[in-house]
Amino acid sequence: MPVALITGASRGFGRATALALVARGWDLVVDGRDNAALERTVAELRSRGGPGTQVLAVPGDVADPAHREVLARVAGTIGAGSTVDLLVNNASLLGPMPPIAEYPLHRLASVLAVNVLAPVGLIQLLLPSLAEVDGTIVNVSSDAAVEAYPHWGGYGASKAALDQVSAVLAVERADVRVYAFDPGDMRTAMHQEAFPGEDISDRPEPETxxxxxxxxxxxxxxxxxxxxxxLLAGVGA
Incomplete structure (x- = not known):
């Protein structure tokens, strides 16, 4: 069975991705900051997996280097070959949404730590394993990385940086596939945080x-x- 490591898998798009992969026979390592939510997701994943499917959870914050070390170590213990076939850097932090001129720098540092440094850190740890099997890296991006939306400067800048990391890694390493994946608007808790008090029921569910x-x-x-x-329309970007 192939092995995937998915960050931010306790809810939203990460959870939906994990459910889809486990139904297709993948072994999974998943993480999330909300331990209770992660436990509920893992129970659902295990109920959907086939005989012998492994789902291992590592609660924690991807911004913590020690947590990333544990994730990489656990990912090397499951599956037949002790290699990782797929890394999905999905965990993200929206952060505050003031104008850039008023953005607290310590908060911007936190957003960059989760959205840029953590994915790079996990890539560095897992790249030897991924390269061994011609693996795949998916860095979840955003349209805010390429569009100038007012008040989205901190989050958008972090995703733009992640896009560039993905592009440079792709030309540096031909032994893995590297994708910056823009899912578009979705009906998630993080998207609701960006629009407090607004009805976002018109946004598509992550599963779609x-x-x-x-x-x-x-x-x-x-x-x-x-x-x-x-991609859903059958046309590559």
């Missing part, structure tokens, strides 16, 4: 976006930046 990511994982087009809307 997962097929776009699965297309990347199964068809493995050239490394690059891909939008879910284009």
């Amino acid at each position: 976006v997962v097929p776009a990511l699965l297309r990347l994982v199964t068809e493995r087009p050239p490394s690059g930046r891909y939008r879910a809307s284009e």
